[in-house]
Amino acid sequence: MMYTITLQDPPSDTPERARSDAEHRFQRTLERALGGPENVIAAYRAWQTAEETSEAEMSDEDMAMAKKWFAAASRARNDGLRDLGETEAWFEVRLAK
Incomplete structure (x- = not known):
């Protein structure tokens, strides 16, 4: 695995x-x-990179990839949390070093 996903702050009875x-x-x-x-x-x-850099300093390709991430992560969050009910939980993504 080149990255890990960890659910953070789920309800205590999960x-x-x-x-x-x-x-x-x-x-x-x-x-x-x-x-x-x-x-x-x-x-x-x-x-x-987009979170730390102005849009003018980013390549068009990187900006497009950042937008794809945002859309995909939003959809993935909804899918991931669908069976947990109302929660403030979130997913942490960590890249392998």
Whole structure:
């Protein structure tokens, strides 16, 4: 795995299986939307750059990838959390070093 997904701040009574299933759904949705693990990493890096850089300083390709990340991550969050009900939980993405 070139990156990890971790569900953060789920409800305290969330079973480990539900947490694992949510992380898997989030990852699967990201990879389908972006075209595989390598593209997930590229889009995530572009999004990180966009968060720290002005749009004028970014290439058109990186800006497009950042926008793809934003859309895919939003969809993946909805898919990942669908069985957990109302929650403030979120997914952390960590790239392998």
